[in-house]
Amino acid sequence: MSASLFLALLLFMAIPGFALGWVQSRRLRADAVAGAKKGHHSRPIYHGLYTALRTIRPGIVLFLSWVILAPWLLDTILVHAHPELLPTTDARELSLWLSRTADPGRMAASILEADPGLKAAIDHRQDYSQGLLLFLTLLALSLGLVALRRAVARIAPDFRARIHIEHSVMTFLKVSSTFSVLVTLGILFSLLWEALRFFQLVSPWEFFFGLQWSPQIALRSDQVGASGLFGSVPLFAGTFLVTGISMLVAGPIGLMSAIYLSEFATPRVRTWAKPMLEILAGIPTVVYGFFAVLVTGPFLVRFGSVVGLDVASESAMAAGLVMGIMIIPLVSSLADDVIRAVPQNLREGSLALGATQAETIVRVVLPSALPGIAGAFLLAISRAVGETMIVVMASGMAANLTANPFEATTTITVQIVSLLVGDQEFDSSKTLAAFALGLALFAVTLLLNVIALRIVRKYREAYE
Amino acid sequence: MRHTIPKIMLDRVSLPESAAVADSDAVPESETKMQAAGVRVTYGEKVALSGISMEIPARKVTALIGASGCGKSTFLRCLNRMNDIIEGCRVTGQITLDGQDVQDPDLDVAMLRSRVGMVFQKPNPFPKSIFENVAYGPRIHGLFDHKEDLERIVLTSLERAGLLNEVKDRLDEPGTSLSGGQQQRLCIARTIAVNPEVILMDEPCSALDPIATARIEDLIDELKSNYTIIIVTHSMQQAARVSQFSGFFHLGELVEFDSTEAIFTNPSDTRTKNYVTGRFG
Numbered sequence: 127m128s129a130s131l132f133l134a135l136l137l138f139m140a141i142p143g144f145a146l147g148w149v150q151s152r153r154l155r156a157d158a159v160a161g162a163k164k165g166h167h168s169r170p171i172y173h174g175l176y177t178a179l180r181t182i183r184p185g186i187v188l189f190l191s192w193v194i195l196a197p198w199l200l201d202t203i204l205v206h207a208h209p210e211l212l213p214t215t216d217a218r219e220l221s222l223w224l225s226r227t228a229d230p231g232r233m234a235a236s237i238l239e240a241d242p243g244l245k246a247a248i249d250h251r252q253d254y255s256q257g258l259l260l261f262l263t264l265l266a267l268s269l270g271l272v273a274l275r276r277a278v279a280r281i282a283p284d285f286r287a288r289i290h291i292e293h294s295v296m297t298f299l300k301v302s303s304t305f306s307v308l309v310t311l312g313i314l315f316s317l318l319w320e321a322l323r324f325f326q327l328v329s330p331w332e333f334f335f336g337l338q339w340s341p342q343i344a345l346r347s348d349q350v351g352a353s354g355l356f357g358s359v360p361l362f363a364g365t366f367l368v369t370g371i372s373m374l375v376a377g378p379i380g381l382m383s384a385i386y387l388s389e390f391a392t393p394r395v396r397t398w399a400k401p402m403l404e405i406l407a408g409i410p411t412v413v414y415g416f417f418a419v420l421v422t423g424p425f426l427v428r429f430g431s432v433v434g435l436d437v438a439s440e441s442a443m444a445a446g447l448v449m450g451i452m453i454i455p456l457v458s459s460l461a462d463d464v465i466r467a468v469p470q471n472l473r474e475g476s477l478a479l480g481a482t483q484a485e486t487i488v489r490v491v492l493p494s495a496l497p498g499i500a501g502a503f504l505l506a507i508s509r510a511v512g513e514t515m516i517v518v519m520a521s522g523m524a525a526n527l528t529a530n531p532f533e534a535t536t537t538i539t540v541q542i543v544s545l546l547v548g549d550q551e552f553d554s555s556k557t558l559a560a561f562a563l564g565l566a567l568f569a570v571t572l573l574l575n576v577i578a579l580r581i582v583r584k585y586r587e588a589y590e
Numbered sequence: 591m592r593h594t595i596p597k598i599m600l601d602r603v604s605l606p607e608s609a610a611v612a613d614s615d616a617v618p619e620s621e622t623k624m625q626a627a628g629v630r631v632t633y634g635e636k637v638a639l640s641g642i643s644m645e646i647p648a649r650k651v652t653a654l655i656g657a658s659g660c661g662k663s664t665f666l667r668c669l670n671r672m673n674d675i676i677e678g679c680r681v682t683g684q685i686t687l688d689g690q691d692v693q694d695p696d697l698d699v700a701m702l703r704s705r706v707g708m709v710f711q712k713p714n715p716f717p718k719s720i721f722e723n724v725a726y727g728p729r730i731h732g733l734f735d736h737k738e739d740l741e742r743i744v745l746t747s748l749e750r751a752g753l754l755n756e757v758k759d760r761l762d763e764p765g766t767s768l769s770g771g772q773q774q775r776l777c778i779a780r781t782i783a784v785n786p787e788v789i790l791m792d793e794p795c796s797a798l799d800p801i802a803t804a805r806i807e808d809l810i811d812e813l814k815s816n817y818t819i820i821i822v823t824h825s826m827q828q829a830a831r832v833s834q835f836s837g838f839f840h841l842g843e844l845v846e847f848d849s850t851e852a853i854f855t856n857p858s859d860t861r862t863k864n865y866v867t868g869r870f871g
Contacts, residue, residue, distance in 0.1 A: 392677075393677070469714070471710055471712055471714040472714055472716060472717075473675075474672065474675070474708075474710065474714070475710065475714040475715075475716065475777065475780075476716070476726070477672065477675065477703065478670060478672060478703055478707060478708035478710075478781075479703065479704070479707065479726060479727040479730070479780065479781065479784055480700045480701065480702075480703040480704030480705075480707075480727065480730070480731060480784060481700065481726075481727075481730045482700050482730075485730050489726070489730070490716050490726075493717065493718070494716070494717050
């Protein structure tokens with residue numbers, strides 16, 4: 127008895143559920159006098175849907191509770207029914223052992239042979255799981271049949287099946303929209319939780335204002351976490367340096383191309399130029415990373431040696447330039463939208479006063495679109511701040527607190543990657559630092575997005 | 591300026607037999623400011639205007655009337671070449687301003703538009719302060735040397751547009767904060783500030799209530815002593831109230847052009863008669 131079979135059975139039950147309701151409703155209609163058909167509140171299809179939904183509803187509830195509760199339930203049964211199999215009483219090791227029994231596929235056969243206790247536990251767990259699921263299936267079937275009987279009995283000319291169906295659909299829509307909100311909240315809380323654990327080991331003061339970042343020191347497990355250096359200022363500085371460079375590239379180029387596309391380009395040019403620009407947005411960031419490492423970095427080094435600058439092979443400049451190219455389509459596409467949203471009658475008003483097209487753009491169109499353009503820039507900045515792949519590949523790992531764009535630097539995202547990649551204890555301050563950084567990054571981009579969206583919305587209202 | 595003899599020209603090519611030349615005695619004496627001859631406008635394949643010829647007298651109000659889509663706005667936009675910015679729009683024929691060819695490709699369109707201003711159907715103040723809205727034209731044309739001159743221009747323009755008393759205490763507030771009628775007078779002030787010779791008005795009152803409309807009409811009446819005004823309107827009462835000359839457009843043709851009095855009391859074309867008496871359109 128597997129879970130997928132359970133689901134299939136559930137869906138199969140919907141068919142007779144629908145049929146019975148539909149047939150019953152049609153029979154009632156046929157019995158009615160020809161002229162009285164209007165007296166029926168709902169059409170047969172709604173009655174059918176109603177009975178079908180009622181039939182599978184107990185099963186859906188049971189299935190969802192099974193999915194949510196099964197691991198915990200099986201763990202509990204295993205612990206209480208077979209205390210002789212448990213290898214240890216330590217809570218943490220026990221939970222590890224239990225998680226192994228739940229996932230035997232991951233383990234090599236040799237491990238199972240060497241540990242008969244574990245193997246027995248796995249078998250027991252599977253038996254319990256099968257038994258429970260079978261019980262749930264029978265329960266779902268019988269409850270479904272009872273519900274079907276009741277639902278069919280309720281069908282009557284004045285029974286408002288359509289209203290019930292509409293309510294069900296609305297509930298489904300509500301659940302769907304709540305889902306993404308809940309996921310966001312879940313991510314936020316897990317970040318918050320781990321970050322709080324981090325701040326128990328390292329003081330927030332040091333994290334937010336410390337000028338040195340060197341989490342490697344805390345790697346030795348016998349060392350106290352706080353003796354690593356977790357000053358995040360260099361990371362923020364590096365992040366803003368790279369972001370700043372990328373915006374210096376993407377801002378002007380994106381804005382100028384938006385002005386060209388929206389004000390000067392003929393429709394024919396637009397039809398191919400805009401998709402071309404947007405293709406840039408579709409290139410995976412890893413590819414941009416290649417480009418930064420293989421082209422931009424070496425080019426900057428050569429350029430530096432010609433001009434007499436000391437350029438590191440991995441530098442904020444290389445990463446920032448390429449990231450800027452990556453963001454151009456974002457800026458130009460958003461700015462193009464807001465510039466085109468400026469009402470045509472403002473342009474005409476300016477032109478009719480004898481302004482040239484350039485004067486009209488500079489003095490009327492751009493000022494009108496300014497809030498929207500600012501919003502576009504903020505969205506682009508938050509994209510740049512959160513960008514990972516290019517900086518991982520091109521900007522280096524050294525947490526230098528420097529304003530020199532030709533030195534190696536590092537960003538928050540790069541450090542999160544390096545902190546979490548590889549084997550390490552999950553509750554070391556090094557690992558937990560990644561969550562604190564993630565939380566800080568989340569806060570920054572959330573703030574930027576909220577401001578940007580608010581500005582854009584305000585700007586839209588201005589013309590209504 | 592060159593034409594001192596009053597002359598109302600009807601395009602004989604485009605007119606049916608029934609159209610008669612207007613009685614020249616009924617026409618007030620005036621000089622010609624703008625002249626159109628055989629103007630034809632096409633949007634792609636579609637012919638919007640054919641063979642429009644008329645002489646627009648200086649310092650008078652000329653009304654263009656006719657049903658929606660008859661081409662009167664299109665004709666108005668030819669006069670300051672606003673049709674240039676419309677994709678696929680082609681204008682042929684001759685249009686002159688004081689004898690100077692408006693269609694000349696070498697002509698500076700910005701200069702033309704500073705002489706032939708335009709007020710639009712929907713008030714379109716810039717998202718700037720009231721003061722800056724009016725100062726916009728003088729600024730781009732460099733019409734002043736000192737800040738005091740600019741202030742004088744702005745205040746005079748607002749005064750002439752009959753708006754000064756209502757806004758003199760809040761010149762720094764956004765132009766969009768005004769009521770619809772005030773916004774439209776602000777747009778007129780903005781147009782006056784550039785000191786044009788001709789003002790084109792494209793249904794300037796169609797978005798306004800009757801009281802605001804009456805104010806604009808009074809204003810038009812005052813302005814005509816200094817400016818040549820051409821107004822497109824849907825309201826025949828309005829045309830009768832404010833204009834001295836009227837042209838009736840029908841399906842892209844100028845059916846009749848005459849003194850307003852003649853158009854409304856003694857039209858020579860039956861279509862004009864039907865329209866002004868409300869039988870169609």
